[in-house]
Amino acid sequence: xxxxxxxxxxxxxxxxLGLLVCGARTQATDISDTxxxxxxxxxxxxxxxxxxxxxxxxxxxKFGAPGITLRLNGFTxxxxxxxxxxxxxxxxxxxxEDGITTAGQSNVAILGPGLVRNFARMGILxxxxxxxxxxxxxTAADNCFSGILLSGATNSDITHNxxxxxxxxxxxxxxxx
Amino acid sequence: MTPTNNALSNxxxxxxxxxxxxxxxxxxxxxxxxxxxxxxxSASDNTIQRNIISGNPPxxxxxxxxxxxxxxxxxxxxxxANVFEDNRCLTYMGLMAPxxxxxxxxxxxxxxxxxxxIAAFGxxxxxxxxASLIDAIFRPSGWPRPSAGASPQPRQAGDPPNIxxxxxxxxxxxxxMLHAPAATAASHKDCGAACLARGVPLAxxxxxxxxxxxxxxxxxxxxxxxxxxxxxxxxxxxHDPMELKMPVGDKNQMVVRVEGGxxxxxxxxxxxxxxxxxxxx
Numbered sequence: 001x002x003x004x005x006x007x008x009x010x011x012x013x014x015x016x017l018g019l020l021v022c023g024a025r026t027q028a029t030d031i032s033d034t035x036x037x038x039x040x041x042x043x044x045x046x047x048x049x050x051x052x053x054x055x056x057x058x059x060x061x062k063f064g065a066p067g068i069t070l071r072l073n074g075f076t077x078x079x080x081x082x083x084x085x086x087x088x089x090x091x092x093x094x095x096x097e098d099g100i101t102t103a104g105q106s107n108v109a110i111l112g113p114g115l116v117r118n119f120a121r122m123g124i125l126x127x128x129x130x131x132x133x134x135x136x137x138x139t140a141a142d143n144c145f146s147g148i149l150l151s152g153a154t155n156s157d158i159t160h161n162x163x164x165x166x167x168x169x170x171x172x173x174x175x176x177x
Numbered sequence: 178m179t180p181t182n183n184a185l186s187n188x189x190x191x192x193x194x195x196x197x198x199x200x201x202x203x204x205x206x207x208x209x210x211x212x213x214x215x216x217x218x219s220a221s222d223n224t225i226q227r228n229i230i231s232g233n234p235p236x237x238x239x240x241x242x243x244x245x246x247x248x249x250x251x252x253x254x255x256x257x258a259n260v261f262e263d264n265r266c267l268t269y270m271g272l273m274a275p276x277x278x279x280x281x282x283x284x285x286x287x288x289x290x291x292x293x294x295i296a297a298f299g300x301x302x303x304x305x306x307x308a309s310l311i312d313a314i315f316r317p318s319g320w321p322r323p324s325a326g327a328s329p330q331p332r333q334a335g336d337p338p339n340i341x342x343x344x345x346x347x348x349x350x351x352x353x354m355l356h357a358p359a360a361t362a363a364s365h366k367d368c369g370a371a372c373l374a375r376g377v378p379l380a381x382x383x384x385x386x387x388x389x390x391x392x393x394x395x396x397x398x399x400x401x402x403x404x405x406x407x408x409x410x411x412x413x414x415x416h417d418p419m420e421l422k423m424p425v426g427d428k429n430q431m432v433v434r435v436e437g438g439x440x441x442x443x444x445x446x447x448x449x450x451x452x453x454x455x456x457x458x
Contacts, residue, residue: 128195132451145188147210152195155451159203167188167211167234 031061032075040064040103046071047114053079057088057095060119063105070100072114072138079119079143083167087144088120098122099143102153104129112137112161119143123166128152134159141165189215189251190233193259198222199451208232212247213266216254225250226262230278233268249278341412343442344450345383347401350390353382381408381442390419392443401449410445414438 029041032049038058042065053060060077061070077099081087088095097120102108104127116123116138123140126133126149133156140147140163147163150156190207193200193216202225207213213233214225230249250261252271261277269278379398381389389412391398398406416438 140190146192147190147207149189149192149194150197150200151192153197153200155199157201157203158191158205159201161191161205163190163205163207163210165209165235166190 035060038062041068041070044069044071046073047075047077048073050076051078053077053099053119055097056080057097059096059098059101059103059125061100062103063101063108064103066105067107068105069109069111071111072116074113076115076117078115078117081118081120081142081144083118083142083144083165086120094121096121096125098125099140101125102127102130102133106131106133109134109136110138111135112139115139115141116147117142121145122149123147123163124149126150126153126156131155133157136160138162139164189213189247190230191215193217193220193223195219196221200224201226203227205229207249209235210247212251213249215247215251216259216271218253218255220254221258224260224262225264226260228264228266230264230266339411340409340445341442342407342409343381343383343385343387343389343412344405344407345381345385345387345389346405347379347398347403348382349402350378350380350388352377353380353388381406387440389440389442392441397444397447401447405450406447407450408442408444408447410443412440412442415441 029043029045030048031039031045031051032047034052034054036054038055038060040062045068051060060079063070079097079099081097088097099116099119099122100110101122102125106129108130110124111134114137117140121143122145123143124135124138124147126135128151130153133153135148135156135158137160138148140161143166145166147166148158148161150158188210189212190210191202191205191214192212193202193214195217197220200223202214202223205228207228207230209232211234213230214228216223216225233249234247248268248270249266250264250269250271252259252261252269252273254271256273261273263280264277265281266278267281269276378390379395379402380391381398383389389408391408419439
C-alpha cells in the first residue's frame, strides 16, 4: 500500500514539475526598466513599462527564435541618441545600435501600440533572412537613420505604423508631420 | 558638421534596401523624415499602398539643403519593379511615369468609412458603465448568404464525408454573427484576440458567405486570427444547437445560441494566404 502511495506521489510530483516546465516555455517574458546589454528574446514577450536602452553599439532587443511576438503594449522603448547628437556615423562606423532587430528570424511580429525612439541607427530593423514579419501600429520617431528599415527582408507586412522625424545629422532642423 | 546630401538621404521613415522583396507597406503615416519611403534599385516586387507620406523632408531641411535631399517617395528602382498605389503624397524622386506623387485628392474607400463607423459605435457604447447579461439566439439565415453556385455542398451528418476546400478569413465567430463587417475589419484585431484568449470559438468566414467551425476547436486556427486561409477537409452539416459562451467584463457572460444548424469542417490541410499584391494595369 505504501509502495502504491509512494508511486502515486512520485507520479504527481513529476506531473506538477512537467506543468511547471511547460508553463515556463509558454509564459511571456515581461520587459521593463533599463536594458544595458542586448536582450535576446526566445518566446513571446511584452513591455510592461517604459524601457530605457543603454546598449552601446548593439541592438537593444533582438529576436532569437522564429514564430514569436514582441508586444510594445503601449510603452516606449528609448535609446541613447538625441538626434543629431549621439548618432552613429555614416558611412563608418555604422554600428548596429538599433531599437529592435529581427536578426534574420522569420514569422515574428512587433506589435504596437508603442513608441520606439532615439536610437543611434534604426528604430526597427528587419534584417537579411527575415521573412513574413509583421510590424503593426508602432510609432518610430527621432531615430538617427530609419524609423523602420527592411534590409533584405521578404514577404513582410508593415502596416498601420507612424514613422516621423527620423534623421540625425547636424544642421538638419527638426521636422514634424 | 556639414553633412553631405548622400548622408542625409540615408535617413528615412520606411526603407526598402538590399534585396527586399514581396513586402507590403500599407496604411502607415510617414512624415518629417529626410525621405518618407526610400526604395533602392535592388528592391523589387514590394507594394507600397494607401499610406500618408507627407512633409519629407521638413521644410527647413528643404530650405537649407535643397530639394534634392529627399522626397516623400524616393524610388531608385526601375519602373514597374515595385507597386505604388493609392498613397497620399506630395513629392517623388524616381523614374516612374506618371509619378505616383503628388496624389492628394483620392477619396477614402469603403474600408476607411467602415473603420470610422465602427470607432463611432465603440465610442457610443463606452458610455455604458457595465455590460449586461445578454442571451442571444442566432440563426444562420441572418448571416451573409452564399453567392449562387459558389458554395461547396456540405453533406449531412452520417453521409460519407466529402473533401471541401474553403477560402476565407479566420474570425471571432460570435462577433461575426453579431456584425460580420466588424468582425472582419482590421480594427477588430485586438478585440478578437482578447475574445480568443477567453475561449471564444473561431471560424472561417469563407468567401462564399459560409461560416465553417473547425471540428477541433481553436487549436489550429488560433495563430491565424484575422488571416486569410485556405482549408481543406470533410464538411458536415450539424443540426444540433450550438452555444457560444463568452465573458463580458469580470462578472457577466454573453451566450449566443446558434440554431438551425451550422457547418463543421475537419481541417486536414491548412495554409495561410499571403496578402494580395496588386499591380496597376
